[in-house]
Amino acid sequence: KNEVEQSPQNLTAQEGEFITINCSYSVGISALHWLQQHPGGGIVSLFMLSSGKKKHGRLIATINIQEKHSSLHITASHPRDSAVYICAVRLRTGNQFYFGTGTSLTVIP
């Protein structure tokens, strides 16, 4: 069993739809990151969360520490949002990260 589970694995949406990607983890963490990986492979860090909620443009990330769960929301989705979204948790002890396998999002015009 992976320490970090993401759902769904694949997601196809129509442009304009509201999108939610979920992440559950089973270890004690100090922070959770949401990452975006474009088809070329480059990874961009979207959010780092240790509690509550963060918003950046059309992206919203929430975390519930007690339930060990985080969600990434995209409002008014656009084809340029098409990418793989990866959840990564930083362990409470040490500096290691555990990564989810990613959610592949395709937004259709």
Added chain:
Amino acid sequence: SQTIHQWPATLVQPVGSPLSLECTVEGTSNPNLYWYRQAAGRGLQLLFYSVGIGQISSEVPQNLSASRPQDRQFILSSKKLLLSDSGFYLCACQQGGGYTFGSGTRLTVV
């Protein structure tokens, strides 16, 4: 803020050939540096991490090695590549609470 330069972006190498992937960091000093690999259909897996020059810790036994000859340089190497070494390799840097990722290298071993 720290930035990571990782190259090359893509690489095709024959089985048995050597490998050298380089990662350099700017904008910080004495960072923790990491090499991750993402095999097809799997999440990123930590290969090596380094807390200082010449200090390398390996998380999984494998055909690869890492070196840190300078504070802001982290190198991933292999003497003889295997087909199973194919994948996406990612360098990351951590300093304080900040964590920065390189752009990655897609390696195909043929």
